Amino acid sequence: MLEIKGLKVDLEDEDKSILKGVDLTVPAGEVHAIMGPNGSGKSTMSYVLSGKDGYTVTGGTATLNGVDLLAMEPEERAAAGLFLAFQYPVEIPGVGNMTFLRTAVNAQRKARGEEELSAGDFLKEVRAKAKDLKIDAEMLKRPVNVGFSGGEKKRNEILQMAMLEPKMCILDETDSGLDVDAMKLVADGVNALRSEGRSFLVITHYQRLLDHIKPDVVHIMSNGRIIKSGGPELALEVEHNGYTDLLAEDA
Amino acid sequence: MAVLDVDVKEGVDQETVDAVAQLSGAYKYGWNDDEIEMDYAPKGLNTDIVELISGKNEEPRWMTDWRLSAYERWTGMSVPNWAMLKLADIDFQDLYYYARPKSMEVKPKSLDEVDPKLLETYKKLGIPLSEQAILAGVEGAVPDEGRKVAVDAVFDSVSVGTTFQKELAKAGVIFCSISEAIREHPELVKKYLGTVVPPTDNFYATLNSAVFSDGSFVYIPPGVRCPMELSTYFRINAENTGQFERTLIIADKGSYVSYLEGCTAPKRDVAQLHAAVVEIIIEEDAEVKYSTVQNWYPGDAEGRGGIYNFVTKRADCRGDRAKIMWTQVETGSAVTWKYPSCILRGDDSQGEFYSIAIANNMQQADTGTKMIHLGKRTKSRIVSKGISAGKAQNTYRGLVSMHPKAKESRNYTQCDSLLIGSECGAHTVPYIEVKNNSSRVEHEATTSKVDDEQLFYCRSRGMDEEEAVALVVNGFCKEVLQALPMEFAMEAQALVAISLEGSVG
Structure with a gap:
């Protein structure tokens, strides 16, 4: 599914290297978690993969099902099946949440040469999926993320993910700022989407999210590289001992 | 019910995006109908031309004299230069003041006899065939049932036909060209013409008073709610022609009407002049909604050509509890100079002004409103959304x-500017005068830029850059778009997107 080889990335405005050769493969149907201390490059990787401005790729490749991700515009990556659940979802005043969703769904369908969803079909689908995430009609009507609580914003990201049905989902610290109940809702939403043809890359600081979303593989990222990979037990190790031992090991 | 409401609104928004996708490319209405045979008056302006225009419209002597006195006045006036607009001097003697499609001279018997180029024009404007016949003046043509908008089309200087006249007449509503009104309803025209915008008002209004060749006339009798939306479609076609239409709307006691105005013009390298006057009289307990979607040709990216739009629009809430609502979407014109105003004379009368002004490339817009509170407990509300892109300059100017007698009156003004790119400008010039101590005036203003984070968020969900900008800008304009009638709202949303094409990236 997702294959990253030797990915090196600098900040565009400053002479600063963030990713220093990341190697990572997420096979179809698997859930991989990335943990790591602040500033290790986790969020940068998610932005670079989804095509945000401000970064320069100086080396390496990233492909989605064999297609070169880095050569595409952000919207082309989305249509190819990549989805990033933002750590800080953006507010868009005046644009109804439903309008936003429908515009996005149909833009992707159009880009893939598929027929657009009719208003009726779209509505049925969005209502059903919103219900699972405890998103009410009022929240669908409000402007995108404006005045949403932290939990509402994250649930809204998962609703977008459910509607867009991506192949590769990246969750950037989706658990940050969530209470236990909200985290459970989000995790249930993600688990409901797990399938053979869909992979997840879950970026998090804490083991507790991984109690709800069971990963197949856990990677530890530090200083712009993956320094260790292992099973779910690796996350528990971090939870108990912190990163210090792992970092020392790597050094 | 709330759920249903969502369905409709969301549907509209989607259609916008669809329309935008289809309308990729430049100015959609930029065809010109060169082959339509036109009948011109000689270039330039003098008393003979004024007499000629009056004569062509078979006007009574009082009307001709009214025009001539306006012309006399105009010769002593000079071009106003207080607006934030830079433009070359206009040679008023180098313009045609009268142009008329030749096929209008003799009434055609059927569509077959109508100049096919004229019909093609209507087709491009999306006017149904049966209405094309009426607009083309075919004898005995009848409108389709079921459509709810009556249309008056003004093609260059001449009103080429009004639809649904009979049905409106049943309700007692008069909707016709102003030249017809001068002939058929002189008592109404005499009573109201020039009472809101006097012939001496300002340079362009005075010019219009002298040379207006046509426009629309509406009279809604007391207590009547106009059974359908009324609409006028203005188009400038002939080269070097000024268009000077004059609209007069009278809403008698307790009546209601919603009026729509649309405008397009072909692409020309040379700037064209448009100086219209709209007068609205609103009597006791009556209400008028006036909506404009102005999409005149804005000139090319280097600022060549386009319409110079100098318009005087004013509504007079004469009676108590009279109500006026102006809604305008200004996307076109090289230069816009326009301040639809409300005179709140009657006690408890209300004025509202909702505006979207978009200026891209080299466009210049200086627009806003005036709220003149004269009566007690009068209320006004101003919501202005200015969007600047390219090298455009956009000014909100409002009074x-x-x-002193407007005790306990209130005004709320909200004035938001959105900038796209780093070479454009947004300016806000509010004038506030308060001469009593029981009134309240509030003014809020914001200026913001289209945010890269917002655009990336949209794009990461699959929208391309132009779709993303259109979505964000339509969101910015939402309050105003919601004030428009449904059919117009869709057109306006699409226009917002089209006007901003090429403004990012």
Whole structure:
């Protein structure tokens, strides 16, 4: 599914290297978690993969099902099946949440040469999926993320993910700022989407999210590289001992 | 019910995006109908031309004299230069003041006899065939049932036909060209013409008073709610022609009407002049909604050509509890100079002004409103959304005036500017005069830029850059778009997107 080889990335405005050769493969149907201390490059990787401005790729490749991700515009990556659940979802005043969703769904369908969803079909689908995430009609009507609580914003990201049905989902610290109940809702939403043809890359600081979303593989990222990979037990190790031992090991 | 409401609104928004996708490319209405045979008056302006225009419209002598006195006045006036607009001097003697499609001279018997180029024009404007016949003046043509908008089309200087006249007449509503009104309803025209915008008002209004060749006339009798939306479609076609239409709307006691105005013009390298006057009289307990979607040709990216739009629009809430609502979407014109105003004379009368002004490339817009509070407990509300892109300059200029007798009156003004790119400008010039101590005036203003984070968020969900900008800008304009009638709202949303094409990236 997702294959990253030797990915090196600098900040565009400053002479600063963030990713220093990341190697990572997420096979179809698997859930991989990335943990790591602040500033290790986790969020940068998610932005670079989804095509945000401000970064320069100086080396390496990233492909989605064999297609070169880095050569595409952000919207082309989305249509190819990549989805990033933002750590800080953006507010868009005046644009109804439903309008936003429908515009996005149909833009992707159009880009893939598929027929657009009719208003009726779209509505049925969005209502059903919103219900699972405890998103009410009022929240669908409000402007995108404006005045949403932290939990509402994250649930809204998962609703977008459910509607867009991506192949590769990246969750950037989706658990940050969530209470236990909200985290459970989000995790249930993600688990409901797990399938053979869909992979997840879950970026998090804490083991507790991984109690709800069971990963197949856990990677530890530090200083712009993956320094260790292992099973779910690796996350528990971090939870108990912190990163210090792992970092020392790597050094 | 709330759920249903969502369905409709969301549907509209989607259609916008669809329309935008289809309308990729430049100015959609930029065809010109060169082959339509036109009948011109000689270039330039003098008393003979004024007489000629009056004569062509078979006007009574009082009307001709009214025009001539306006012309006399105009010769002593000079071009106003207080607006934030830079433009070359206009040679008023180098313009045609009268142009008329030749096929209008003799009434055709059927569509077959109508100049096919004229019909093609209507087709491009999306006017149904049966209405094309009426607009083309075919004898005995009848409108389709079921459509709810009556249309008056003004093609260059001449009103080429009005639809649904009979049905409107049943309700007692008069909707016809102003030249017809001068002939058929002189008592109404005499009573109201020039009473809101006097012939001496300003340079362009005075010019219009002298040379207006046509426009629309509406009279809604007391207590009547106009059974359908009324609409006028203006188009400038002939080269070097000024268009000077004059609209007069009278809403008698307790009546209601919603009026729509649309405008397009072909692409020309040379700037064209448009100087219209709209007068609205609103009597006791009556209400008028006036909506404009102005999409005149804005000139090319280097600022060649386009319409110079100098318009005087004013509504007079004469009676108590009279209500006026102006809604405008200004996307076109090289230069816009326009301040639809409300005179709140009657006690408890209300004025509202909702505006979207978009200026891209080299466009210049200086627009806003005046709220003149004269009566007690009068209320006004101003919501202005200015969007600047490219190298455009966009100015909001508005006056709120509370007179000594306008006790306990209120105004709320919200004025938001959105900038796209780093070479454009947004300016806000509010004038506030309060001459009593029981009134309240509020003014809020914001300026913001289209945010890269917002655009990336949209794009990461699959929208391309132009779709993303259109979505964000339509969101910015939402309050105003919601004030428009449904059919117009869709057109306006699409226009917002089209006007901003090429403004990012």
